[in-house]
Structures are given as structure tokens and as C-alpha cells.
Amino acid sequence: MRAVLVVADAFAVPIELTFQNLQFTSALNNPSSEEFKNTSTTIEKLLTESISISDIFVQVRRLRSGSVIADINIYKLSGDQTYNNFSNSLSEEFSKEGDEGIIDFDNLVIFSTESCNVEIIDGLTFGPAASGQNTPSEEVCPESKINYGRPMPLGLCTCFSDGLSAAVWQDVMLQDCGRDATSDELLERLNMITVTEENVEEVITAVNNITATGSDSITPDGLEATAAIIESVTSVNSTSAKVTSTLVDTISSLFEVDDMVLLESQKETQAPSRIIESLEDQLAVVDLEKDKYEFVTSSVAVQAQNVTTNELDHTGIGIASYQSADVIVNVTGFSEKEDLDNSASVSIYIPPTITKMFAASNGTTAFRVVTVVYNESSLFPTNQLNNATRTNGQIISLSIPGVKLNNLSDPIVTTFIPAEISKNNDETTCVFWDFELDDGNGGWSSAGCYLANGSLDGSDRQICHCDHLTNFAILMNFYPDQEEPKIARYITNIGLGVSIVCLLATIVSFAVNRKVRKSKPQQILCNVCVSLLCLYLFFLVGIDRTKKESTCTAIAGLIHYFLLTAMFWMSVQAINLYYMIVKVYNTHVSRFFLKACLFAWGIPALIVPITIGIDVDNYANKNYCFLVVTRMYYSVALPIAIILLFNTVVFIMVLRSISKLGKITAQAHRQKKSRHLLQNAACISVIMGLTWVIGFFAIGSASKVIQILFCILNCFQGFAIFIMYCLRNKDVRSFWIEEVRKRFIGVSSTLRETKSSSLSSSVGNTISFGLNSPKEKQITHLSLKRDSSNNQESFA
Template identity: 50%
Template sequence: MVVNNLLDVDEEILMESQTQDQTPTKIVEVLEDQLGKVELNNEGIYEEMTHNLAVQARSFDAAQVSEEDMTYISFISESNENSVGAVEVLADGVKIPDAANVSIALPNRISDDIKDNNMTDFRIIVIVYNDSRLFQSAQFINDSSGRRPNSQVISLSVPGLDRVELDEPIVTTFIPIEISETNRNTTCVFWDFVLDGVGGWSTEGCTFVNGSEDGSDRQYCECTHLTNFAILMDFHQLSSLPPAADVVTIVGLSISIASLFLTLLTFVSKKKFRKSEPKQILCQLCLSLLGLYIVFLAGIDQTEDKNWCTFAAALLHYFLLSSIFWMSVQAVKMYYLLVKVVNSHVSHFVFKACLFAWGFPVIIVLVSVFIDHNSYVYSAKYCFLTLQHMYYSVAIPVALSLLFNMTVFLLVLHSLSQLGKNTNQSRGKETRRSGMLMLKNGVTITAVLGLTWLIGFFSIGDASEVMLWLFCILNSFQGLLIFVCMCWK
């Protein structure tokens, strides 16, 4: 009852007490210690429940557990809106009920640890806290992500095995307290009583296994030790643009699609263009961008069907990377034409370029899908990579491509400047003029296509709305830019 009353105390008071002498978590330790000693009934059970707290202590025979054909010993708490539910044992093989806000499953191999410690029987203590009030941590005060606990807290302990590293992890599940599109990045944590000298939430030994990005379904965690568990989530206030932004995007992409078709038609209709490798490369870039824009318009918001949403997001990822890689191919071709010059012919260059720019993105997308196919549903509104996965599967390839392209462009610029010194040769002047035009177009397209995608990674924070508008406008009209650069006379 004392602990239950403490859970009604104002959080600021509890935070101050935790900072000064760690009283709240000392009380948690005392509670666990008392449940390890409390007298059990004839069935080997002690249990109590209040609206803030539910506890159960249950005795198990080590030999019996090791002989039973079970994988996990599971506990659940079916809570209502305002209070925790009683701790119950879940029968082996039974699905976790939808009403269970938290659950914890202890592998039966715990019996091996029991035997190693010469214990003939053991007691499992499970405590469910309605919220994290007793686990106050100053580590989130200055966290710009808005990170904080977003679940009930469930504790499982076995007296005598407090510091044992388990060979097989325990599995915990949580239904987030707040379910919103602003929730991001679930992190599985446990309460470390000695962290930074005052206690805090730690991820050591805990891994997030599965669950939706916005916390709209059950979140699964695995940990290799026993203690108090919860989940943390970021609470970004997502910036949103007015409906006019949707109009700008649709109009811009429609114009870009028409412009790219015109660009392709121009190149295909002229024989000299069809035989030009630089123009063939540009045609491949146009095709990639067409795929990107069409899939974007058709599939970015198709979140009703998760499988279709994942497929659309994977296609967007593929065409984005392909577009970036075709720009790198364009830079390589420019290097051979304007820098190397001597022995610059590469047999079947376009074919090899196709293997790279069309094939390599397939590998990246397949690896991303294999690692976590759920990462392709960003939220309830959009089908694209989650922000966390975008950094390694989009940002890194884009950044490396941009770095490579800019390096090549500098080499080309240096080569053209050296060529321009010989002004007596008309051929040199002509080569320099055409080279400068090619360089200008390459830099323009690369800068706009590449740098604007990087803008998307800075759309969190005070400048979010400005960044989103830039991202929206510049990316929507990329096709028009290519048409103006390459076909406008």
C-alpha cells in the first residue's frame, strides 16, 4: 500500500527525491526484497493488486521445470485504462491477450542457472507498475528528441540470481501508453540502480526485436538479465506543411514527369543523340527519375495495405538510389572524356554502367528488407524508410556519391582550365566550351538531385518547416530542370 501511494505523488517531488538520495528506487529494491521473503499460500503463491501496482511471488521446483516440455514461463498483466491488472501465468503456447499491456517470458533454461547455484527450488517475483514514476531519471531532461518512458514497467526477479547473465534471453512485450504519430524509435531498456551513481535507464543487454515505428502495436524486446523493464520512445513534434504543399508536390511532379518524357523523346528522335554515350546515360537517369516520381505519386500514401506500402517504399528506395548512381556514372563518363582523354575508351561502358546503377541498388534494398522489412513503413501516413534506417541505407550512399561526383567535377574543372590556356587552337576552345557546358549541367543536376535529398534529413527541429518546403519544391521540379539544362535552346 505504501508503494501504491507513492505512485500517486507528483513526479517533480519524486525526481527531486531520486536526485538527492534515490529514495524511490530504494523503495523498489525493498519491495523486491520483501516479496522474496513473504509467506506463500498452500499453492505456493502470494499476490496483491492495487490500481497502481500488481505483484505476484510464485514458487517453482527446479527439477519440475527442467522436465516439463515448455519453452517459456510467461506472465501477463491485463490492464484497464486507469489501473494495472493482476499478474497471471500464461499457459504454454497461448497467445498474449490483446488486453495485456505488458508481458514477460522467462526461458525454462533458467533451471540450468538454478542448478548451477545449487538451488532445489526458486521463487519468481513479478511486479507491474502502472507507470514509471518510481523510476525517475535526469538523463531525459535535456534530450531534444523528447525521449521518455512510454509503457508500464514490469519487473521479474529470482532471489539469488540478480546478477546472472542468461544464456537465452527473456522476452518482454509492451503496449505503449501513448500511441501517436509523434512517437518514434522504440528502445528497450532496464533500470540500472547504480547508473551514474543515481540510477537510470540503460540499454545494456536489451534489444528491440519487433513492433511498429509509431507504437501502434505490441513492442517486443529481449534482455539477457533480470530486472525492471520498460520501453523508451522519442516524442518528436512532427512538423506538417499546409495542404498547399501537397498541391505543389503533385503539380511539380506532374510537370517533371512530362518534362522527362519530352527529354527522352528528344534524345530518341535524334540519331546523333542515340549514338552518344553521355546522352544514353542521361536517358537512363531520366528513366530512373520517372520510376521514382510515378511510384511516389501512386504509392507514397497507400498505407491501408501494409504489403503494398512496403513494396511501394522499397521501389521508391530503389529508384532513388538508382538515380543517384546514374549521376555518378555521368561523372565517370565526364572524367574519361575531359580528364583522362588518352586511352579513355572503355568497351561496353553503358552496359557496365547499367549493371552498377540498376543492379547495385537491388542489393542495398534487399539487404534493408532482410534486416527489417518493417522499416519501410514510416508512419500511418507515408510509405518510405523510417528515419533511423534512412541514415545508413540512403544518407550514406547519397553522401558518398556526392563526394565522388564533386571530386570528379573539380578534376574536370582543373583539366578545362589547363586546356583553356592554349587559346591559339580553335579546337581547344571548342573542347573547352563544350566541356564547360557539360560540367555546368552535371554539377547543376547532381547538386539539385543529391543535395535536396540530404535536406530531408534536417527536417526535424525549429527549421523543420523551411527545410520541408525546400525539399518539397526542389525535388518536385527536378525533371523540369533536366529538360531545361539538356534540351532548351
């Protein structure tokens, strides 16, 4: 263990002197040799006489080669003087001319026993520090490390001296700065900084560095932090072109973020939309050099310019973007629609009447126009679109800061050349990004926009007209495989048709048969059948009635309602099964069926209006009349998942109860009956559950087999119910056999009466048809009974 030696009331100053005229020999390595003693005495005497400071003592501690290099200590009583003052006095003494040129003062080095000077060790800077002090390096953990800014130096080093030798730095102890910080952690760290005019450029540059190198690892939390930082940057209202360009470059990097991350972030915090709005805010304040600012990246291009109404007397404002190999290369202006270059990938044009109207209403002759072009729709994530319908080309935005232009008489004209062109994508929808759609999550809306025409110049150009300003795009339908929809459509139509007939037959069987009708399980099943029948009818008739929005919304609400009622009645059936088989005793529930109706018909009647009330556009799907995918998870998938889980638990309990039944006759009969009930209930629950489980797998890019299997199971449920609950039910079969027998006997009696009447007439009415005596009536009754018995046996 090293310790620091302090000589009380005395100073020890180590120095290093080089004597050019002395020759080094090996004997000088030995302090006890005569040669070392003589040389030391000479040097000590020389220094003592040369230094005018009184009361000093000079000691040569070591001699080294290099002519002769002497390590010397100079001691002095401290008195009232400080160590640094004494060291400075020595330095001044040595700065005088040396005696006879023996001492090389140019190579004089003065050390300290009390402190270490600044020194770079292993690339790290330490000092100054007092002897015995553990000193952190000036360098701290880099920003890329998790422990950056805590503070955490890169290394620690101790200044050490034994009180006689020069203080020196010991070995460096490197600090653990931790793992590399993730992009999210770096962004969260930046988000904690208060952005000011002084540091705004530094902050946005740091964000740009993170997104440029780590955009592929950013999560929704990282996007939220990015949006918050960008909002803070734009709130400073910096007019710096460099800040603006760095912001544009940062947003361009965000196009590399995973699409699912962008979608989740949009649903949770609307971070992508907030970033887009912040960019437009920044372009509204940036300094314009020669009345224009322009910056182009591979994914985003922006332009801000000042215009005057005098310049627009007879011309409008036109901006066009040009693309090469899926990269934006240029943004330029044009004044007449006819001046638009056919090679422009996207353009927007404001006619002069709109600028004049704006000038007249606002009393201004000069204003700023901001244009943004996005190479694709990554920063506009939504659940509306699918593989068949999606944006096809660039997105262009034009705005006048601080001004809302809506319900324009002369339209804003936008043109698009689709990025992907095929013979199947000829159905074009002109849309704009509505930030308020879907509870503020944003989405594409066609309100106020329509397709004017397309492909007029042979370039596949699509021309849209809109009555307002915002972010514009086109949606197109793609049909990569036309066979799958046809097969699925055929299976759906056939299956639903068969199921509707079977469900009607099942409902009629339960309704007209008093014995079956009184059974509680059959009453429940009858309600299931009614729900499925309504679901199939509305699906078959109205699922594709998308032309009229109000009609489509109504049909979507009804389909949603009857789908939920069918599943809720399934849970009622599971509850009834539990009372019949598991609980058995004290199972009476007053007004059970009334409560079941309130539950199964009532709760869906609350869910559907609430879903509509939250946002009626939830049902505004452009391809079919049903919920958009986002709401489907909460309003459809969640209730169905809970019901299926509940039914599964009940079935397990029922199976366990049946397995414990004894072997005696009464129990065996009960076991047989219970198994029969469970078999029917389990079959229909498994069929409905399996349908929806497979339905989840059939969403998106599922295989053809999964999609076809989903269609088959979903559409033939009514047929399966008819097989299980009518054809396999002995009471139902017997009822219909008896009904047919009665009808057969009735027809036979009518035929006999007709034949007898004819015979009586042919013999001159000599034989009177009809029996008057009791004996004759008895004989006839026995005959009819025998005939009906034979008929029944034959029919069976």
C-alpha cells in the first residue's frame, strides 16, 4: 500500500538537469561509488552557489546517461512561503545565464512533489491534481453509451508522490460506460433538453444523426420522442435555413422506420401526423433567400416562396416534382397548366382566381406558399388500406401558412403518375389526408375531391380536382390474382344459400313442434338460428352496397349486431349446459330466459351504437360494408375471444362432471343424455370458434387453403346446425314423420271420398256413402287405424 510522505515545514522540489560537458560512465549508476560521490558533490556545490535563495539544501539523487542527466532535489524550510512560490522562484533563478556553460538550462525540468500537471495518458486527459487525489478524466462516456451524462468519466487516475520524488500519475482505471444506448434511449435523452434559440441547431443535428443511423431500430416510443423534439424545435420559430434543412433530412430518414411501427405510433400518439404538421410550421418561418427556400432529399422535397398578387394576375401557382429511380431529384414551378412537363411525377396547381380571392379577403398583396412532396406514404399510416387498395405514387402538399382554403369554386388541380402501372389498377380515387379522421388517428378521405380524367397525354397521368388545400394522393385497386375472389365468392354464395334454407327449416321445426319448443336448450338454439339467419341475409344482400354511404353504414351496423348476438347466445347455451350437467341441484334461475334475452340481444345493442358514436367512419370501408380493421379488434375480436374462452372453460367443467358419473342405470341414463347434450353444444361451439380462429389467420397474406377453409366453415354453419339438431334429433324426426303421415292419410281420405262419390253417382245413387251405426263406425275406425299404422311403418 502506497502512502504519501509529507515533510513538515519543508519543501522538496525535484528537478532534472542535463550536463553536456560531463561523460557518463557505468560507475555513476552506483550511488556508493567514489565517482558518483565526487560528481554529486560538484553538482550540489555548483547549484548551491548559483542559486541566490538562502537556506536551501541540494541533493543529487540519481545520475543517468545522456551526457549526464542529474535527478536533483532542492529542499527548503517553508516558513511563510508556499510551495508554488518557492517553485516559481527556482524557475526564475534557473532562467539566468548558466555558469561557464556547464549547465544546459534549456533542458531544465522542474517537478513537484505536491501535484501532478495536466497529462494525456492512454488517450485520456488528467489534471492538474494534488498528490493523493483520485482524478476523473476530462473525457466522459460518449453519447452513444447508456451512462452518458450521469456524469461518467471514461477513466480515473491517481496522482501519487512519496514526498521526495516528483508526483506522477498512476495507471488509468477505465470506467464502464455500459452498453450502447438504443435509438429510443438517445432520443428520450434529447427530449429532456429544453430547446432554445441557442441550442436549436445542436438539438436537431443530434436527432438527425440518430435517425440517420438507427431509424430501423426506432420503436413507437422513439417516434413519440422524435415528434416531441421536432415540435419543440419548431416552437422556437428559428428562421435558420440550416435548422430547416436538417429537419427535412431528419424526416427523410424516418421513411426507413418499419411500417408497423409507424402504424402503431399513429394509433397511440399520432407521432407521424405531428411530424408532418411540424414541418409545415417550420417552412412557414424559415428565411427565404431571394424570396425562395428549397431543399430536396431522396424521400422529401420542400419549397417555400413569397409571391405577390401582381405576379398572379393572369397566371396561377404551379409546383411539379420530378423523380428518377424512385428518388426525388427536383422541384420546380410553373405558371400555366399547359406548361406542365409530362415527365413530372406529381404536380399541384392553384388557379389565379383563388389567389385573387385570398388577397381580397385578407387585404394583402404578398403571401408565402409552402409545398412539400413525399416520395411515398410511409408517414401517412392507416388501417384503411390493404393489399388490394393502396396509395400509388407520390404525395404532394400545398399550403398558405395561417390560411384555410375550403369550398373553393375553382378547383385545386393535382396530377399524379402512378408509381406502379398495370392493367388492373385503373380504378383511381382522389384523396387527401384528413388529420381528424378515425378519432384523430388520421386517414385518407375523398370528401371534396374527385377524379377529373386520366391518361390524356399518354403518360398514365391521373388528374384530380379538390376544393381545398392539404396533402393529396391517389388510391388505386390492385388485383394480383382474380381467381381467389371468384372461388371465395362462389363458396360464400352457395354456402350462405344452403345455410339460410337449413336455418329456416330448423326454426320452423322448433316453432311448430310444441314438445321440442318447450325445451330450454332448443329455445336458446332457436335464437342462435335467428341471429345467424339475419346475419347471413344482411351479409348476402348488403355487404358490397358501398355506393351509398348511409346505406352501407346501416348494413354494416346490422351485420355487426347479429354477429355479436349469435356469439352471445352461444355463451347463454354454455351457461345453460353448466346448470344442467355441472351444478344440477338448486339450478333454478327465475326468469332465466328473460335475462338471457336481455343479455344476448341487449349487450350487442349497446356495443354497436357506441362503436358508431365514437366515429361513424369506422363503418366507412370503401371495399365492403363492415368495420375498419382498427375497430374490428375491439368491437368484434375482443368480445368473441372472451366468449370462446368462457365456453371452453364451461366445456371442460362439463366433461369433468360427466366423467364422474356412476355406472348404475339412472346415472347411466343421465350420463347418456348429458353426453348427447354436450355433443350438440360442443359441436356448434367448436364450429363457430374454429371459424373465427381460422378467420384471424385468413386476414392479409394468408394462403389460399386457409382463406377457402374459412369461407367453407363460415358459410355452412347453418347447414351443420340443421344436421345436428334436426336430422339427428329423434323428436324432430318423429314429429315430421307424423306430420307427413297425417298429410298422407288426409290425401288418401280425400281420394277415397272422391272415388266413393263417383261410384254412388254411377249406380244411380242406390248406395249411400257414410256410416250411421256405431258398429259400422267402429269397424271403419279400426280399419283406418290399421291403414295408418301400415302407412307409418312404410314411411319409416
